[in-house]
Amino acid sequence: MHSVKRERTSAKVREEKRRREAVKIVEYKALVDKVLTSRKNHDYTPGALALTTTLLKQNPEYYTVWNYRREILSSIFQTQTADTIQSQIDNELQFLFARLIEFPKCYWIWNHRKWCLQSSPSPSWKFELALVTKMLDRDARNFHGWHYRRYVVQCTEKATGKSMVRHEFDYTTTKINANFSNFSAWHNRTKLIPRLLTEEPEIDARKLLGNEIYLITQAIYTDPDDQSVWLYHRWLVTSDDIVKLSSDERKDLLEKEIKSIQELLEVEPDSKWCLQSLVVYKGLVATLAGERVESSVHGYLDKLQEIDPMRKKRYEDWKTQF
Amino acid sequence: MATTTTSAAGSTETCDVLIYGTGLVESIVAAALAWQGTNVLHIDSNPYYGGSWAALNLDELKAWTDRVNEAASNNTPFSDAYLYISRNLDPRKYAIDLSPHILFTRSDLLNLLIKSRVSRYLEFKPLGSFHTFEQDSFEKVPGTKEDIFTSQTLTLLTKRSLMRFMKFVLDWEQNTTVWQEYKDEPISKFLEERFALDAPQIVELVHSIGLLPTPKAPTELALGAIKRYLTSMQVYGNFPAMYSMYGTGGELAQGFCRSAAVAGAVYRLGTKLIGFDETTSDAELDSGEKIKVTEKIISSEGVVAGDEEITRMVAVVEKDCKEWFAEGESAAVVVFPVDTLDGNRFAVQVLVMGSGSGQCPSGQAIWYLSTQESGEQGRKYLYVALEKLEETILRESTENFEFDVNEEEISYLPNGLPVISSVRLGESLRNFTPKESLKYLLKLTYSQKVTVRPIEPTADSKVICTIAPSIDLAFEGIVDQAKGLYELVTGTTDDFFEVDFEDEDDDATATAAAADTDIRDIAEDKEDDVMGHHSDFEEVAGEMTI
Numbered sequence: 020m021h022s023v024k025r026e027r028t029s030a031k032v033r034e035e036k037r038r039r040e041a042v043k044i045v046e047y048k049a050l051v052d053k054v055l056t057s058r059k060n061h062d063y064t065p066g067a068l069a070l071t072t073t074l075l076k077q078n079p080e081y082y083t084v085w086n087y088r089r090e091i092l093s094s095i096f097q098t099q100t101a102d103t104i105q106s107q108i109d110n111e112l113q114f115l116f117a118r119l120i121e122f123p124k125c126y127w128i129w130n131h132r133k134w135c136l137q138s139s140p141s142p143s144w145k146f147e148l149a150l151v152t153k154m155l156d157r158d159a160r161n162f163h164g165w166h167y168r169r170y171v172v173q174c175t176e177k178a179t180g181k182s183m184v185r186h187e188f189d190y191t192t193t194k195i196n197a198n199f200s201n202f203s204a205w206h207n208r209t210k211l212i213p214r215l216l217t218e219e220p221e222i223d224a225r226k227l228l229g230n231e232i233y234l235i236t237q238a239i240y241t242d243p244d245d246q247s248v249w250l251y252h253r254w255l256v257t258s259d260d261i262v263k264l265s266s267d268e269r270k271d272l273l274e275k276e277i278k279s280i281q282e283l284l285e286v287e288p289d290s291k292w293c294l295q296s297l298v299v300y301k302g303l304v305a306t307l308a309g310e311r312v313e314s315s316v317h318g319y320l321d322k323l324q325e326i327d328p329m330r331k332k333r334y335e336d337w338k339t340q341f
Numbered sequence: 342m343a344t345t346t347t348s349a350a351g352s353t354e355t356c357d358v359l360i361y362g363t364g365l366v367e368s369i370v371a372a373a374l375a376w377q378g379t380n381v382l383h384i385d386s387n388p389y390y391g392g393s394w395a396a397l398n399l400d401e402l403k404a405w406t407d408r409v410n411e412a413a414s415n416n417t418p419f420s421d422a423y424l425y426i427s428r429n430l431d432p433r434k435y436a437i438d439l440s441p442h443i444l445f446t447r448s449d450l451l452n453l454l455i456k457s458r459v460s461r462y463l464e465f466k467p468l469g470s471f472h473t474f475e476q477d478s479f480e481k482v483p484g485t486k487e488d489i490f491t492s493q494t495l496t497l498l499t500k501r502s503l504m505r506f507m508k509f510v511l512d513w514e515q516n517t518t519v520w521q522e523y524k525d526e527p528i529s530k531f532l533e534e535r536f537a538l539d540a541p542q543i544v545e546l547v548h549s550i551g552l553l554p555t556p557k558a559p560t561e562l563a564l565g566a567i568k569r570y571l572t573s574m575q576v577y578g579n580f581p582a583m584y585s586m587y588g589t590g591g592e593l594a595q596g597f598c599r600s601a602a603v604a605g606a607v608y609r610l611g612t613k614l615i616g617f618d619e620t621t622s623d624a625e626l627d628s629g630e631k632i633k634v635t636e637k638i639i640s641s642e643g644v645v646a647g648d649e650e651i652t653r654m655v656a657v658v659e660k661d662c663k664e665w666f667a668e669g670e671s672a673a674v675v676v677f678p679v680d681t682l683d684g685n686r687f688a689v690q691v692l693v694m695g696s697g698s699g700q701c702p703s704g705q706a707i708w709y710l711s712t713q714e715s716g717e718q719g720r721k722y723l724y725v726a727l728e729k730l731e732e733t734i735l736r737e738s739t740e741n742f743e744f745d746v747n748e749e750e751i752s753y754l755p756n757g758l759p760v761i762s763s764v765r766l767g768e769s770l771r772n773f774t775p776k777e778s779l780k781y782l783l784k785l786t787y788s789q790k791v792t793v794r795p796i797e798p799t800a801d802s803k804v805i806c807t808i809a810p811s812i813d814l815a816f817e818g819i820v821d822q823a824k825g826l827y828e829l830v831t832g833t834t835d836d837f838f839e840v841d842f843e844d845e846d847d848d849a850t851a852t853a854a855a856a857d858t859d860i861r862d863i864a865e866d867k868e869d870d871v872m873g874h875h876s877d878f879e880e881v882a883g884e885m886t887i
Binding site for chain 1: 841
């Protein structure tokens, strides 16, 4: 054996892999046929359930099979006691968690989990909240996770009779501090703030608005190319959801923000979001004052047409409106 | 970690390649060659693995010190070793790293550790805490977008400038127009002129993020160093680097040796190569055996060690130093920039290892200080740095540390938390006099010849020499050196660790197992605050294995 060099294996390895995969494809197709035939035959036995388990492990995107799985479970539940149903659902939830870890963005898995909890005699919302927290730790921008979180929070509130608004508001802060490029977190904040103000009347809404603007300005300066922060900024300065401002107050706020964005534009002359915001905010100021829009807006729109040619016509249209 | 040492007596009279020295590069080459099918005999004159990279227990360390000081003509890159060990320490509870190095999460060495599956032999811990010593206190380095976003001390425009630079540096290689004219100019000049960055940010970028010894470092080299840190953030979590437990380079070397042994390499420690006859290809060992080497000898000894000398100090202190570590971590990097220690020309870098690193018992920590300044001058700066470290840890670990603050000096963060003006805080800290003193359990200073830039290995004869560990605090150029040596033996690097492990289908099982663990995690801390983060490194390490 000495001095005999191992031959290069890459080509052989590739061929071997291809062969193994071909076998897998044949097996998969056979499994699909079997499952679909069982469904046609209204087979609602544990054996059929096991078949869907095997298939969904391989391909969780096959929603027909998830439907079939629910048909089977519903049929099984009809003859069972609450305890047995619960333990069956617990198994189901465990199976689903393993699937979620592998496929965190698959609609059908999240869907099926919701269905399980709705069918559960005694759902543990605490566990679900911990689970979705874990999922959002793994990917803070997974909107499936945020969507599911709102559902879980709603159910928890209903079950306990206690509001979770403060808890959830603080949660979005944590998530934003960890990565502010997160449409879902900012969006959740816009939904939570009005409720927070209703539930905690001692909060000074104007002060809160000021704090939020401070926060978003830090984000805008850190990354002006991030669309999510501009969207939240737009909501803060234009919406009445936080505090109903008089038109003079609104105008002052807009002018203050315009000034801050103009300072940013000086160091980032090619920032599309900067320019767009200036156009929109100046337009609003003009409307509030009942005046014509400042001529500088045309300069911004020219610049936008130049740096964002894909939306050239859109900016042209804006021009005609002013 | 125990590695099988197969007796070479009798049976191995011939080998393709004889590797002398079990340093990191040699060990990687040994494993690569063994897996490729080459018949490797790997020996080391020391009774332990790792050579200049080794982590030693206290008995080994004493013997090492004697050996280093024995003869001026010793064949190690080390000299001038002074060792103090306090009484009653259990020698086996310590692993003192001779050349401590950190591993960036996005690096060729980590890729190789994963690909070769040597990472499975090792336990890695995260290192996310990088501090810069500024105005008598340790400033946490803002190394991510989030640090910059949440910083209370940076102005809006500084935030913008820093972010602009960070975006640029991620693909600086392509944006040559920005830096070409500054190529060989100091990085500090480039950062100031091109990105309008202020001195404190430049210092942090150069010293703590780039781990460079001086802001005079040439721009081209420095940009690569800064990028290394920034691209490594968020790969496995909120930390850019990691280290293996029980010793950094030495453990890695031992892991590769173990892999080589699995592939059939033969190991012999405590064995010297005393001669080699180029004409007969006979290598002579101090055991009296003669080995016929059919291809090459790769040797880490008898080498021009390195072109630059650095000064090192190791101090074991009776403090856990957890104040400096990030949550759940057990190590930190502290950098003293130039001109912060009575006129130091080069930075002093400190790697702090807590007991979680497996290098010392709990309640203690090891401080590894190093500087590019050599000799007496180097030792002087290390002692000044040591004093500062001592002051800082005593101050920060004093629990009832109080001082008067006026209402005006407090400002509030958007989340309602009060912060005290940092200027005022700095003043108070300077007036602080510690009530206790720090106990040193071990102090060691020594000089080490290092390689500043990796040199291409050359094969003038049958004997190829390797080079000493590099000056960088992070592993740098190791894989390239190993590949270079591999190519000199085999003529190609195409099949460097082209290993078919034949069990790639196990991945799905691994994922399922990880999910099970997660379920148990959630079930166990059901009662805990559900806001708590579950970013324990075990989980991360689990995802890391391929």
